[in-house]
Amino acid sequence: MGPWRFLISRGGQYAIVLAVAISLNFVLPRLMPGSPLALLAGVEPSELTPEEREELISEAGLDQPMIVQYFRYWGNVLTFNFGTSFRMNEAIGDLILERLPWTLLITMTALLLSSLIGIALGVLAAWRRGRASDVVSLNTMIALDSTPSFWLGMLFVALFSVTLGWLPSYGAVTPGAQLAPWDAFVDIAAHAALPILTLTILSIPGIFLTMRYSTLSVMGEDFIRTAQAKGLTNTQVLSRHVVRNAIVPVSTVIALRLGFAFGGSVVIETVFSYPGLGRLVFEAVSSRDYPVMQATFLVFTIAVLVANILADLLYPRLDPRTRT
Amino acid sequence: MKRIYRRRSWSTIVSATAIAALLGGCAAGGAPQESGGPSPDAGASSAEIVRMANFGQEGNITPHTYETATGYNLLGLVYDSLLQIDEAGVPQPWLAEEVTTSEDGLTYTMPIRDDAAWHDGEPLTAEDVAFSFTYYQDGPPGRFRTAVSNVESVAVDGETVSVQLLEPGASFELRTLAELPILPEHIWSSIDAPDEAPFDESTSVGSGPYRLVESDPGTSYSFQANPEYFAGAPTVEEIRVIQFANDAGAVAALRSGEIDIITRSVTPEQVPVLNGQQGLSVLEGPEYVTTLLAFDTQRAPFSDVAVRQAINLATDRELLVSDVYLGAAIPGNAGWVHPESPFYDESIETTFDVDAANALLDEAGITDSDGDGVRELDGEALEVELLAVSSNALRMRIAELLAAQYAEIGMRVEVASLDQEAFDQLVWPEYDVAAGRNYDMAVFGWSAPTQADIGQMGALVDSDPTLGNLNITGYRSEEADALAAELRTESDPEARRAVAAELQALIAEELPLITLLYPNGLYGHSSDAYGGWTSITGQGPINKLSFIPADARP
Numbered sequence: 001m002g003p004w005r006f007l008i009s010r011g012g013q014y015a016i017v018l019a020v021a022i023s024l025n026f027v028l029p030r031l032m033p034g035s036p037l038a039l040l041a042g043v044e045p046s047e048l049t050p051e052e053r054e055e056l057i058s059e060a061g062l063d064q065p066m067i068v069q070y071f072r073y074w075g076n077v078l079t080f081n082f083g084t085s086f087r088m089n090e091a092i093g094d095l096i097l098e099r100l101p102w103t104l105l106i107t108m109t110a111l112l113l114s115s116l117i118g119i120a121l122g123v124l125a126a127w128r129r130g131r132a133s134d135v136v137s138l139n140t141m142i143a144l145d146s147t148p149s150f151w152l153g154m155l156f157v158a159l160f161s162v163t164l165g166w167l168p169s170y171g172a173v174t175p176g177a178q179l180a181p182w183d184a185f186v187d188i189a190a191h192a193a194l195p196i197l198t199l200t201i202l203s204i205p206g207i208f209l210t211m212r213y214s215t216l217s218v219m220g221e222d223f224i225r226t227a228q229a230k231g232l233t234n235t236q237v238l239s240r241h242v243v244r245n246a247i248v249p250v251s252t253v254i255a256l257r258l259g260f261a262f263g264g265s266v267v268i269e270t271v272f273s274y275p276g277l278g279r280l281v282f283e284a285v286s287s288r289d290y291p292v293m294q295a296t297f298l299v300f301t302i303a304v305l306v307a308n309i310l311a312d313l314l315y316p317r318l319d320p321r322t323r324t
Numbered sequence: 325m326k327r328i329y330r331r332r333s334w335s336t337i338v339s340a341t342a343i344a345a346l347l348g349g350c351a352a353g354g355a356p357q358e359s360g361g362p363s364p365d366a367g368a369s370s371a372e373i374v375r376m377a378n379f380g381q382e383g384n385i386t387p388h389t390y391e392t393a394t395g396y397n398l399l400g401l402v403y404d405s406l407l408q409i410d411e412a413g414v415p416q417p418w419l420a421e422e423v424t425t426s427e428d429g430l431t432y433t434m435p436i437r438d439d440a441a442w443h444d445g446e447p448l449t450a451e452d453v454a455f456s457f458t459y460y461q462d463g464p465p466g467r468f469r470t471a472v473s474n475v476e477s478v479a480v481d482g483e484t485v486s487v488q489l490l491e492p493g494a495s496f497e498l499r500t501l502a503e504l505p506i507l508p509e510h511i512w513s514s515i516d517a518p519d520e521a522p523f524d525e526s527t528s529v530g531s532g533p534y535r536l537v538e539s540d541p542g543t544s545y546s547f548q549a550n551p552e553y554f555a556g557a558p559t560v561e562e563i564r565v566i567q568f569a570n571d572a573g574a575v576a577a578l579r580s581g582e583i584d585i586i587t588r589s590v591t592p593e594q595v596p597v598l599n600g601q602q603g604l605s606v607l608e609g610p611e612y613v614t615t616l617l618a619f620d621t622q623r624a625p626f627s628d629v630a631v632r633q634a635i636n637l638a639t640d641r642e643l644l645v646s647d648v649y650l651g652a653a654i655p656g657n658a659g660w661v662h663p664e665s666p667f668y669d670e671s672i673e674t675t676f677d678v679d680a681a682n683a684l685l686d687e688a689g690i691t692d693s694d695g696d697g698v699r700e701l702d703g704e705a706l707e708v709e710l711l712a713v714s715s716n717a718l719r720m721r722i723a724e725l726l727a728a729q730y731a732e733i734g735m736r737v738e739v740a741s742l743d744q745e746a747f748d749q750l751v752w753p754e755y756d757v758a759a760g761r762n763y764d765m766a767v768f769g770w771s772a773p774t775q776a777d778i779g780q781m782g783a784l785v786d787s788d789p790t791l792g793n794l795n796i797t798g799y800r801s802e803e804a805d806a807l808a809a810e811l812r813t814e815s816d817p818e819a820r821r822a823v824a825a826e827l828q829a830l831i832a833e834e835l836p837l838i839t840l841l842y843p844n845g846l847y848g849h850s851s852d853a854y855g856g857w858t859s860i861t862g863q864g865p866i867n868k869l870s871f872i873p874a875d876a877r878p
Contacts, residue, residue: 032745052465053756154572161580169576175375175544175566270569275543279569283542287381288745 010312014305021301026073029293030066032285073294082295092295096277100262100299102172103269103276106192107261110199115254118204122211122250123243127234129216138212145205153198153271160194167193170273195272199265203257210253215246248319252311259307263300367855369874370559374854375583376866377574378565383541386527387505388466388518393771394587398565400868401547402530403505406434406453407497408878411869412666413776413861415502416878419448419531420485423501429492429815432501435484439554442508443529453485454478455509464518471500494815495779506531533558533872542567555876559856563871578604578848585849585857587866591718592650595846603852610654610664611845612775612862615719617726617838618751618768620761622798625701625708630688632835637681638733639726641674645841648721652846656839659828660781664862667778669825672832681733692734699734707736708764711750714741719767722840726767737765752796758789761798767840768796772863775842778824782808785827785836799836 057063061072076083082092121141125134161169168174172191179187218224219242227237262277269278277296284292383389390399408418417423420434440448457478460468474496476488489496508529512518515527528536533553538546547563566583568574575594577583579601590598590606598604617639619626626632641655654663659672685691685699690706692699699706712723720741727737742750751766753759774780774794786792786808787800807827814820831837845864849857857865858877869877 052469053754055465154576157573157576161582162576165580168582169580170568170573170582171543171566176538176546176562176564271573273567273569273573280542282569283381286744 010309014309018301018305021305022074022077022298023070025294025297025301026070028297029288029290032288077298082298083291092291095280095292096295096299099275099277099280102274103263103278104261105188106195106199106268106274106276107265109192109196110203111254111257111261113196113200114203115207115250117200118207119211119243119247119250121204122208123215123238123246125208126212126215126219126246127238137208141205141208144201145209147202149198149202149265149267150271152202153194153268156194156198157271167191169194172275191274195265195268195274198271199268206257207250207253211246211250214249215242218242218246221245248315251314251318255307255311255314256304257307258310259304260300262303263296367851367853369856371561371854371856373562373564374560374585375564375566376585376587377568377577377583378587379568379571379574382545382567384527384539385536385545386518387468387507388464390467393773394866397866397868398545398547399505400532401534401563401871402528402532402536403507404440404531405502405504405506406436407502408868409498409502409860410878411858411860413863415497418502418878419453419506420501423497425815429813430489431486432489432496433484433486434501437554438483440531441552441554442510442531443535443550444508444511446508446510448506448508448531450480450483450485452509453506454480455513456504456507457487459507459512460504464516466518468504471503474500492813492815494811494813494820495777498777499779533868534563553872556873558871559873560854560871575848578850581850583850584853585847585866587847589843589846590848592648592652592846594848595650595652598848603850604848605851607845607847607849607857607859607865608652609845609859609864610662610862611843611864612662612665612772613843613845614656614660614662614770614775615653615722615840615843616656616768616770617765617840618763618797619708619765619837620763620798621836622800623764625690625706626764626797628688628690628701629834630684631690632838634681634684634688634733635730635735636835636838637675637677637684638729639838639840640676640729641841642676643729644722644725647725648718649841649843653841653843656841657828658832658835658839660784660831660837660839661778661824661828662775662842662862665775665778667821667824667828669828671825672828674832678732685733697731697734698736705736706734707738709738709740711740711742711747711763711766713744713747713767715744718843719769723767756789757793757795757798761796768837770794776862778820779811781824781827781831782811785831795836797836799834801830801834801836804830804834804836 054063061069064072075081080093082096121137125137128134157169160167168191172188173184174187174191177187224237224241227241232240263281265276266278266282268274269276270282273279277299280292281296283289284296378394380392380394382395383391385395385398385402387399387403390396404419406418406420407415407423410416419436419440421437422435424433425431426433434453436448436450436453438447442448457472457475460466460472461475474489474491474493476490479486479488493500508531511527511529518527528539530536531554533550533555534547535550536545537548538544544567545565547565549558549561551557565587568577571591574583574586575590575598578586578598589611595606595608598606617635619632619635621627621632636658645651645653645655656674657663657668657672658674659669661668663670690699690701694700696705710723710727712719714720720739723739723741727739730737747766748755750763751761751768753761774784780794783792783794785795785799785801785804787795787805789795791808791812792799804827807823807830810823811820811827814823845859847857847865856870856874858867858869859865860867860869
């Protein structure tokens, strides 16, 4: 089945998933306890008269029947009109576009680095299965896998920012600095360094473990013994036969992570006060900024779905056996 | 400057005089004391830049779109009001050269100073003042509509403004004249939807010591000094406010030299860390913030005054101060008012006596008949739920300690943690006490303005939901209503003090709420970067006074 036919047959399924996700996206924030009134009113909601309360609520469209709000929401989704943030009085589309590049900068870099390192270490550990280096790296990875990200992030801040003073501890750029292009680049890189480092280190174990087990299982196959019997060198066996086969399950893991990369990391962006989408979501949730919550969740949903489609498309190319 | 060491042992109830002595005799505010730290010298009295770490959901900093209490203080850098509170929290002439009140307390006449100008060079006139009142009253609904709700009319005669009130308002100077940002008519007369007006030169023109030159809500703001300010050129060239997502990050940035002050209190355990680092210190001073135990007084068992009194007696406030705040708080006064307040009545006693509490419950017939250590009321075990906000570790700890303390009087307390919005929804639904409440007990807090204006004490207990808009415990009593009414209108200082004292006595006796403690302000800052910090009593150093020359302060 060619990719186009595939898309058409799967398209229907994806459309249904998307429709359900978009509807859930409308329902979930409204199921949360709490009211956006404090946010609409500012500091002292207790001082509002009943008329002012009504005015604020109706301005935000929250007094309409649920069903009306729901259809309005669909209309907005279909026209990509996400509305205005309750809090920031800024068009949400702009807000997301402003935050997304920062998130992608740290998540994509970390995804790339952790994939390369995780795959390399995974193959190496599998090749040296049972030896000291495998045991050490396996245990280290399992320990890292259970490390809380906020804790590691704070540890890095304490070390690299407070004690050594090498790297900035917060933000994406030095606020207010007017820098030449090269200096601006260095500034952005320095600010992104700690978030990327933390994210990379914490993302390696997943890739490493998948790669290691997948390599091990490939190495037990008959065709590997055949390859070795043919007189191929270890390097040739590894690169031509083992890795090419073992990378298939890992590619799925990476493709899915690609989708989640758009969501950024709520925890990391909070620890480093990094102005990405993750922090936007966190703030929107804690202040019940419904329009922002809906728009960002929608972006995540679409990103994850697209990543799934990519994985579906990629799989047959990597593994001809799955071509139908 | 004499160096004062931080004192840790506030384990006894500290009287107002003892605190005054501790703070170097400046009971009425004044320069906050460096509470330890390795650099005894105050920092420079001027600076190129001060970088502040701020938190929370701040919007554009205009009179219509700021969001938080710090946002309001920052607004005060850009705008002026007719009166300005001094270090003791007392309103003093500012844009108004003086205030004359008519015999009946209904007319306020104020000549406007002639040397004030807007940032764009236009002079600030009495017309602007009158316009501002009208705009807040009849314009788009905003933050200051309640503050002008008692205004009947505003008249301009030359450079003099007179404001006519509907009824005498004892808090009018503090809550309106000293709070209302005066707007430039030539700019705001054409703004119909201030919430949607983009941030630009046109919406950020004020008359204050700073001009907001850069605004990126959620990330950072920049304020540039206005050298033409009528009270003198500001002491700091640029104030840069940076929005942080978490406390620990701000403390780290302070320690790494990336910021110069944190706009809200650090947690008590961070104080020794900051004081221990060269060039950093913590400004500690009493603050009008109140942490209290709220309960639904219309729901059993709290509807019984004996139960409320027993809970009050069983509350070990000093333990909360020493264990949770490591001494950096003042034990609560059963009569609500902070010991630093000029309205504090020192004859009110706050007692901790578990035996007396038990005796009181026995007497009320609430006894433990089945011997399981929990009393019964009408056959039901005395079990209640205590709510606390999960993100506030200090309040969570208070809730846990209280649960243990109340077990001593045979009350079983289950602590439940909730996120802020969910908590508010139960304790203060829709932020409207008329909407009722749905909780047993909660560790709650009121911010500084609630103590700064003694008139607000009435709002805590008044049974009318409009007048008692802070009455989250659903308390009702005719006596309290009468005292609250007096407090609203009585302007004579002596008579007002007497009414406030009566209401304190009533609160201490009837206990519509249990005042637990008043956390001190703990402002971590770089003493090397800037030393001009000036605290307003009970309200901390993040305010206009910290940035204008010492001799120009009111």
